[in-house]
Amino acid sequence: MRIWPVASGVAWRTLRNIIKTPSLLLPTTLFPLFFFTAFAGGLSQVQNVPGFDYPAGYTSFQFVFVLLQSAAFGGVFTGFGIARDFESGFGKRLLLASPKRSGIVLGYALAAVGRWVITATVLTVVALLFGMNVFGDPAEVVALYTIAILLNAAALLWAAGMAFRFRTIQAAPLMQLPVFLLLFFAPVYVPLDLLTGWIETVATYNPITYMMEAGRGLIAGAPTEVALAFSLGFLMIAAFGVWAFRGLRRAEAAG
Amino acid sequence: MRRREQARRPAPGAPTVSLAAVQIGAVASRSIRRTLRQPAMAIPPLVFPVALMLVNSAGLEPSTLLPGFPTDSFLAFALAVPFIQGALFATMGAGTELARDIQTGFLNRLSLTSLRGSALLLGHLAGVVVLGVGQAIFYIAIGLLVGVEFAAGAGGIVVLLVFAILVSFGFGALGAFLALRTGSGESVQAMFPLLFVFLFISSMNTPRDLIAVEWFRVLATLNPISYLIECVRSLIITGWDIQALSLGFGIAAVIAVVSLVLAAWALTRRMTRT
Numbered sequence: 001m002r003i004w005p006v007a008s009g010v011a012w013r014t015l016r017n018i019i020k021t022p023s024l025l026l027p028t029t030l031f032p033l034f035f036f037t038a039f040a041g042g043l044s045q046v047q048n049v050p051g052f053d054y055p056a057g058y059t060s061f062q063f064v065f066v067l068l069q070s071a072a073f074g075g076v077f078t079g080f081g082i083a084r085d086f087e088s089g090f091g092k093r094l095l096l097a098s099p100k101r102s103g104i105v106l107g108y109a110l111a112a113v114g115r116w117v118i119t120a121t122v123l124t125v126v127a128l129l130f131g132m133n134v135f136g137d138p139a140e141v142v143a144l145y146t147i148a149i150l151l152n153a154a155a156l157l158w159a160a161g162m163a164f165r166f167r168t169i170q171a172a173p174l175m176q177l178p179v180f181l182l183l184f185f186a187p188v189y190v191p192l193d194l195l196t197g198w199i200e201t202v203a204t205y206n207p208i209t210y211m212m213e214a215g216r217g218l219i220a221g222a223p224t225e226v227a228l229a230f231s232l233g234f235l236m237i238a239a240f241g242v243w244a245f246r247g248l249r250r251a252e253a254a255g
Numbered sequence: 256m257r258r259r260e261q262a263r264r265p266a267p268g269a270p271t272v273s274l275a276a277v278q279i280g281a282v283a284s285r286s287i288r289r290t291l292r293q294p295a296m297a298i299p300p301l302v303f304p305v306a307l308m309l310v311n312s313a314g315l316e317p318s319t320l321l322p323g324f325p326t327d328s329f330l331a332f333a334l335a336v337p338f339i340q341g342a343l344f345a346t347m348g349a350g351t352e353l354a355r356d357i358q359t360g361f362l363n364r365l366s367l368t369s370l371r372g373s374a375l376l377l378g379h380l381a382g383v384v385v386l387g388v389g390q391a392i393f394y395i396a397i398g399l400l401v402g403v404e405f406a407a408g409a410g411g412i413v414v415l416l417v418f419a420i421l422v423s424f425g426f427g428a429l430g431a432f433l434a435l436r437t438g439s440g441e442s443v444q445a446m447f448p449l450l451f452v453f454l455f456i457s458s459m460n461t462p463r464d465l466i467a468v469e470w471f472r473v474l475a476t477l478n479p480i481s482y483l484i485e486c487v488r489s490l491i492i493t494g495w496d497i498q499a500l501s502l503g504f505g506i507a508a509v510i511a512v513v514s515l516v517l518a519a520w521a522l523t524r525r526m527t528r529t
Binding site: 034037040042044046048049185187188190194195198199 | 311
């Protein structure tokens with residue numbers, strides 16, 4: 001039970017910092033909106049490509065990508081905060097003061113979810129104002145947001161592992177770039193079966209593809225590959241959890 | 256050493272323009288060397304636009320099946336984007352470097368020398384233009400490597416390089432204005448998202464007449480970046496499209512002139528302040 005005071009303390013401090021600092025909150029909130037506007041607005045003709053058969057429309061199709069992207073980047077940006085905490089010396093003091101250090105990781109993970117909830121709320125309201133169709137029932141919509149939370153946690157654990165190892169904000173590109181590539185190597189603009197060439201091969205082996213396809217199925221009220229998406233989400237959390245906790249041990253050993 | 260200094264010093268009675276040329280050359284050479292010495296400054300403007308182009312082209316290739324799409328290769332359609340995106344990157348980089356000169360006091364020290372303000376600005380811009388042309392050659396080479404055929408032929412490539420000079424000069428002057436006005440590299444970097452918005456709300460991924468959402472089409476039509484992209488694109492996929500070329504060169508020239516005037520004004524104010 002000693003884990004909760006540490007986790008809640010870290011989560012509260014991190015969230016308060018984010019909310020009180022516009023330069024931290026605004027980019028993570030505005031960038032997904034910007035991507036959503038640019039993709040849903042500028043590329044809507046793509047839904048007329050022969051073979052593009054998505055009943056909920058292109059706005060909903062792009063909403064799922066941007067929702068998952070915002071979740072992943074919510075985790076990565078919280079990882080930047082961990083690196084900054086270690087750079088400023090706060091991380092070391094945190095390690096000294098925490099009776100249960102795994103609570104530190106849990107605290108940052110809770111903060112990442114809290115941060116993403118703000119972004120997701122704004123994004124969902126804007127998308128609905130844009131005329132996004134939601135054909136899924138409430139349970140399916142909850143499942144969509146749960147997939148996003150799993151991705152948020154996985155991205156946070158990945159970034160935390162990097163932050164604990166490097167303990168400097170200079171490692172930010174190492175946290176961000178793989179996540180960015182993984183997201184864009186998925187079927188961003190058209191469904192997987194319309195992709196051809198190297199991107200089709202890469203997307204087929206990309207776990208994000210199945211989370212995206214499941215999300216799009218859920219919002220359209222035609223669930224597909226949901227179990228696979230959840231399994232991949234939990235698998236990524238388990239793998240990156242090991243990565244993060246090993247990183248935490250390295251940070252402890254570094255003193 | 257003394258002989259070298261004497262060689263650099265203009266001979267008595269020599270025209271002043273040669274001194275200005277020497278000063279511009281020295282500032283330009285410093286600007287280029289400084290960028291090339293920092294891989295973090297030199298590599299992203301080359302690699303990131305190309306990576307984004309390859310990923311977007313692969314994902315959006317089915318768009319070429321839309322009726323009225325002007326080419327059957329999305330890669331050829333998208334090749335225009337790195338030219339403008341790279342110029343935006345270069346703007347930020349050059350502006351940040353100039354802002355650093357202000358923050359470290361280098362500009363203050365320069366103001367104590369005989370260096371003219373115009374030489375400082377033109378030298379800085381000459382450095383940006385050289386890097387811009389280097390970037391353009393890199394993008395053309397990538398295009399040729401991946402099999403894109405330039406509809407306007409070799410002459411079109413030459414025009415493309417001239418356009419790259421004009422665009423780098425214009426955006427470089429814009430970056431210089433931002434740097435001189437704010438005096439802070441962080442403030443210059445903070446403008447990056449705004450420039451990125453201009454890039455995305457344009458015809459970068461879809462021809463304007465195929466954009467179905469009306470407000471987006473209106474914004475893309477009002478956005479000058481659309482015409483810069485369409486100018487480059489016309490040379491790659493159409494051939495010699497006088498309207499696209501006139502609009503592109505005209506808008507790039509306006510950006511260059513306005514930005515240069517603003518940068519010169521900001522430099523005068525900055526020098527007065529120091």
